[in-house]
Amino acid sequence: MSDARSPTALQALRARIAALEAHGQAPRGVLPFGVAALDASLPEGGLLRGALHEVAGGGQGMLDASCATLFAAGILARCPGQVLWCLTKADLFAPALAQAGLDPDRVIYVEAADDKAVMACFEEGLRHGGLGGVVAEVARLSMIASRRLQLAAERTGTLGIAVRRWRRPADAVDFGQPTAAVTRWRISALPSAPLPVPGVGRARWLVELIRNRAGECADFMMEACDETGHLGVFANLAHGSLAPPAGQRQAVA
Amino acid sequence: MPTWPTDRLRRLPGSAKPSPDGPLVLLGRDGRRRVVMAADAHAQALGIRPGMAATQAHALVPDLPALAADPAEDTAALHRLAQWAQKHYSPIVAADPPDGLLIDATGATHLAGGPQAMLAGLVDRLTATGIQARAAMAATIGAAHALARSKANPILVACDPGALVDLPIAALRLPGGIVAGLHRLGFEYIGALEATPRAPLALRFGQEPGRRLDQAFGRRAEPITPVTTPDTPQIHRVFAEPIAAAETLALCTAELTAALCAVLDSKCLGARRLDLLFHRVDAGIAAIRIGTAKPARDAKHLARLLCAQLESIDPGFGIEAMTLSAPIAEPLTFQPATSRLGEAPVADIAGLIDTLANRVGTAGLYRLTPVESDIPERAMYKIAPLAPPTLLRWPPNWPRPPRLLAPPEPVETMALLPDNPPVQFTWRGIRRRIRRADGPERLYGEWHRHEAERDAVRDYFQVEDETGQRFWLFRAGDGTHPETGSHRWFLHGLFG
Numbered sequence: 001m002s003d004a005r006s007p008t009a010l011q012a013l014r015a016r017i018a019a020l021e022a023h024g025q026a027p028r029g030v031l032p033f034g035v036a037a038l039d040a041s042l043p044e045g046g047l048l049r050g051a052l053h054e055v056a057g058g059g060q061g062m063l064d065a066s067c068a069t070l071f072a073a074g075i076l077a078r079c080p081g082q083v084l085w086c087l088t089k090a091d092l093f094a095p096a097l098a099q100a101g102l103d104p105d106r107v108i109y110v111e112a113a114d115d116k117a118v119m120a121c122f123e124e125g126l127r128h129g130g131l132g133g134v135v136a137e138v139a140r141l142s143m144i145a146s147r148r149l150q151l152a153a154e155r156t157g158t159l160g161i162a163v164r165r166w167r168r169p170a171d172a173v174d175f176g177q178p179t180a181a182v183t184r185w186r187i188s189a190l191p192s193a194p195l196p197v198p199g200v201g202r203a204r205w206l207v208e209l210i211r212n213r214a215g216e217c218a219d220f221m222m223e224a225c226d227e228t229g230h231l232g233v234f235a236n237l238a239h240g241s242l243a244p245p246a247g248q249r250q251a252v253a
Numbered sequence: 254m255p256t257w258p259t260d261r262l263r264r265l266p267g268s269a270k271p272s273p274d275g276p277l278v279l280l281g282r283d284g285r286r287r288v289v290m291a292a293d294a295h296a297q298a299l300g301i302r303p304g305m306a307a308t309q310a311h312a313l314v315p316d317l318p319a320l321a322a323d324p325a326e327d328t329a330a331l332h333r334l335a336q337w338a339q340k341h342y343s344p345i346v347a348a349d350p351p352d353g354l355l356i357d358a359t360g361a362t363h364l365a366g367g368p369q370a371m372l373a374g375l376v377d378r379l380t381a382t383g384i385q386a387r388a389a390m391a392a393t394i395g396a397a398h399a400l401a402r403s404k405a406n407p408i409l410v411a412c413d414p415g416a417l418v419d420l421p422i423a424a425l426r427l428p429g430g431i432v433a434g435l436h437r438l439g440f441e442y443i444g445a446l447e448a449t450p451r452a453p454l455a456l457r458f459g460q461e462p463g464r465r466l467d468q469a470f471g472r473r474a475e476p477i478t479p480v481t482t483p484d485t486p487q488i489h490r491v492f493a494e495p496i497a498a499a500e501t502l503a504l505c506t507a508e509l510t511a512a513l514c515a516v517l518d519s520k521c522l523g524a525r526r527l528d529l530l531f532h533r534v535d536a537g538i539a540a541i542r543i544g545t546a547k548p549a550r551d552a553k554h555l556a557r558l559l560c561a562q563l564e565s566i567d568p569g570f571g572i573e574a575m576t577l578s579a580p581i582a583e584p585l586t587f588q589p590a591t592s593r594l595g596e597a598p599v600a601d602i603a604g605l606i607d608t609l610a611n612r613v614g615t616a617g618l619y620r621l622t623p624v625e626s627d628i629p630e631r632a633m634y635k636i637a638p639l640a641p642p643t644l645l646r647w648p649p650n651w652p653r654p655p656r657l658l659a660p661p662e663p664v665e666t667m668a669l670l671p672d673n674p675p676v677q678f679t680w681r682g683i684r685r686r687i688r689r690a691d692g693p694e695r696l697y698g699e700w701h702r703h704e705a706e707r708d709a710v711r712d713y714f715q716v717e718d719e720t721g722q723r724f725w726l727f728r729a730g731d732g733t734h735p736e737t738g739s740h741r742w743f744l745h746g747l748f749g
Contacts, residue, residue, distance in 0.1 A: 066748060082600075084605075091658065094633050097655065099647075104646070104647075105622075108619070110609055110617060111618075112612075112617060120612065121613065124608055131602065131605070187749075191717065191719070191721040192721065198689075198691075199689065199691045200689045200691040200715050200716070200717050200723070204721065
C-alpha cells in the first residue's frame with residue numbers, strides 16, 4: 001500500500017468509511033492475535049469483534065475440524081465473557097479446550113438436533129449481546145444465513161465463529177462458496193519440529209487466511225495455541241537457530 | 254395405582270399410620286353387608302380380594318388389621334396427587350377416581366426426555382414414596398386406562414390401537430352389571446365386542462358399550478377437565494367470538510402474560526413454569542408449557558417464549574377461552590447489582606438460556622465440569638448452564654485431543670511389546686506411518702466403579718504421522734500381563 005505520501009489523508013478517509021459503515025451500531029472492538037505478521041495482515045490490526053468469522057480444517061481436518069476447533073478456542077480464550085458453543089455431534093473433548101486457555105466455567109454448550117437448529121441457536125446467541133463469543137459447528141453456511149449472522153453480530157458487538165465441518169470430504173467444496181463472513185481461515189496440521197529426544201513437540205499449523213474483507217489473503221506457519229490461547233511464532237529448531245524476526249511471512253506453495 | 258387407598262393410609266404422618274409390613278384391609282358397607290373395599294399387596298397374597306365379605310376375610314386371616322374405608326378422602330387425596338403431577342409433568346392432568354390419574358402428555362414429554370423416560374420417572378417417583386403404580390401411554394384416554402390396568406408392567410407405551418383387542422372387556426370402564434351381562438353372552442375380549450353389530454347390543458345394554466368402545470378407539474372425543482390449584486397465579490380470558498388466527502393468538506398471549514406478570518409482581522413472585530391452555534369450541538384443550546432457568550416476570554420475555562411454541566397449537570374450529578397460569582412460581586425480589594469499581598457489570602444471560610432451553614430442551618444445554626477420573630470418557634459431567642462456577646480444572650499437563658471418538662475405534666497396528674509406540678497403523682482403510690510418538694501414559698481401570706476394571710490398564714500414546722496429523726492411540730493392556738487387557742490397539746482421539 002502506498003500510504004507513505006499522505007498518511008493522514010488516508011487515515012481520515014478510512015475513518016469516514018468506518019463511520020459510514022457503522023451507522024449507529026455498537027462500537028466494535030478488535031482482538032489482536034499478538035503476532036505482528038498476523039495482525040498486520042488484518043485491516044483493523046486484529047480480529048474484528050462484532051463480526052462473523054469462518055474457520056475450517058484442511059485435509060482430514062475437514063471432517064474432524066480439530067485444529068480449527070483449537071484455533072477458535074484460542075481466540076475465545078483471549079476474549080472476555082461467557083461463550084456459547086453450538087454443536088450437533090457431541091464429540092468435543094472439553095479438557096482440550098481448557099488446555100487452549102478456554103476456562104470450562106465460561107463455556108455453555110448447546111447440543112441441537114440438526115444444522116438448522118444450530119443456526120437458530122447461533123443467531124440467538126449473537127443477537128443477545130451478553131456473551132463474549134458464540135461458536136457453531138456447521139456444514140452448510142449460505143450467503144443469506146451468514147448475512148443474518150453478520151448483521152446480528154454487528155448489532156451487538158459479539159464475536160461469532162463458524163467452525164465449518166463436513167460429514168464427507170466431497171461436501172467440503174461448499175467452502176468455496178462466498179459468505180458474508182469478514183474473514184475465512186483454514187487451519188491444517190504441519191509436521192512438528194523434530195526434538196533432540198524421542199517425543200512429540202508443540203503442534204504446528206498452516207494458518208491460511210483465505211478471505212479477508214478490506215485486506216489481502218496470506219498464509220502463515222505458526223505454532224499451535226499455548227495454554228493462554230496465543231499462537232506461537234515459528235522457531236526453526238531444526239537448523240539450530242531461531243527463524244528470522246517474529247512473524248516473518250512465509251510463502252507456501 | 255391398584256392399591257391407592259391402602260398406600261395412601263400408609264403414607265399418613267404420625268401414629269395413625271398402619272404398620273409398614275403385614276397385611277392391611279379397608280372395610281366398608283355395600284348395602285347391608287360389610288365388605289372388603291381395598292386390600293394391599295400383602296393381604297392379596299393371603300387370598301383376600303376387594304369385594305369379599307368382611308367375615309370371610311377375618312376367617313381367612315385371624316386378627317387381620319382392618320380400618321374403615323373413606324372413599325371421599327381417597328378421591329380428595331387423588332386430586333392432590335393430580336395437582337402435584339400437574340406441576341411436574343403436564344399442564345393437563347385430571348384425577349380418574351377411584352384409583353387413577355389421567356395425564357395429557359401431548360407436547361409435554363420432551364421436558365422429561367421422551368415418553369418412556371417420562372413414564373418410568375413417574376412410576377419410580379411414586380414407588381419411592383410407597384405408592385404402587387402402573388402407567389401406560391396411548392392415543393386415547395380409554396386405551397390408556399385399559400392398558401395401564403391390564404398390560405402395563407409397570408410401564409407401556411402403545412402406539413397402535415390394535416393393542417386393545419385382546420384385553421378383557423372389564424377394562425372398558427363399563428358398569429359392573431353390563432360387564433356381567435356381556436360375560437353371560439360370551440363376550441370375553443374387547444376385540445370380540447368391537448366386531449359385533451351395534452344395534453342388538455344397544456337394544457340390550459343401552460348406549461354405554463358403544464360409547465366406551467368409540468372412546469377407546471378414538472372415534473369419539475373425550476375431553477379432560479384438568480385439575481386447578483387454587484393458589485396458582487392464573488389469568489383466564491373468555492372471548493366474545495372464537496379466535497383462530499396466529500396473530501390474534503400471539504396478541505392475546507402477550508396480553509395474558511402482561512396481566513399475569515402484574516399478578517406475580519403484586520405477590521413478589523417470578524414464574525419458573527408457565528402453562529397456557531387453549532379451550533377450543535369443541536371442548537378440547539390444547540396446551541403450551543414453558544420453563545425458565547430463573548424466576549422471571551418480564552412480560553416481554555415470557556410472551557416471546559410462549560409465542561415461539563404457538564405454531565404447535567391447532568386451533569380447530571376456534572378458541573373460545575385461554576388460561577395462563579404459573580404452576581411453579583418462586584420468590585423474586587429486587588437484588589442489589591454487584592459491581593466492582595471500574596468494571597463493566599456481568600451481563601445477565603438467563604433470558605438467552607430460557608430461549609435456547611425451550612428450543613432444544615434442557616438436556617441439550619449444559620456446561621461441562623471436571624470429574625476426578627483418569628478415564629477420558631468419565632472426565633467430565635454436565636451441569637446446569639447457570640450453575641455457579643465450580644472452579645475445578647483438569648490437570649493441565651497431559652495432552653488431550655479436542656475430538657474424542659466414542660467408542661474408541663479399533664485400528665490395525667504394528668508395534669513392539671511391551672512399551673513401544675506403533676510403527677504404523679491403519680484407520681478407516683488408510684495406513685499411516687508414524688514419525689514421532691510420545692508415551693505411554695498409563696491409565697488404570699477404576700476398580701471402585703466396576704469389578705471388571707480391577708486389572709484393566711490402558712497405555713496411551715500421542716503419535717504424529719508424516720503429514721503432521723496427530724492421533725491419540727491406546728493399547729488395552731500393559732503389554733505383558735494378559736489379564737490387564739486384550740493388547741489390541743484403539744484410536745481414541747484426534748489432536749489439533
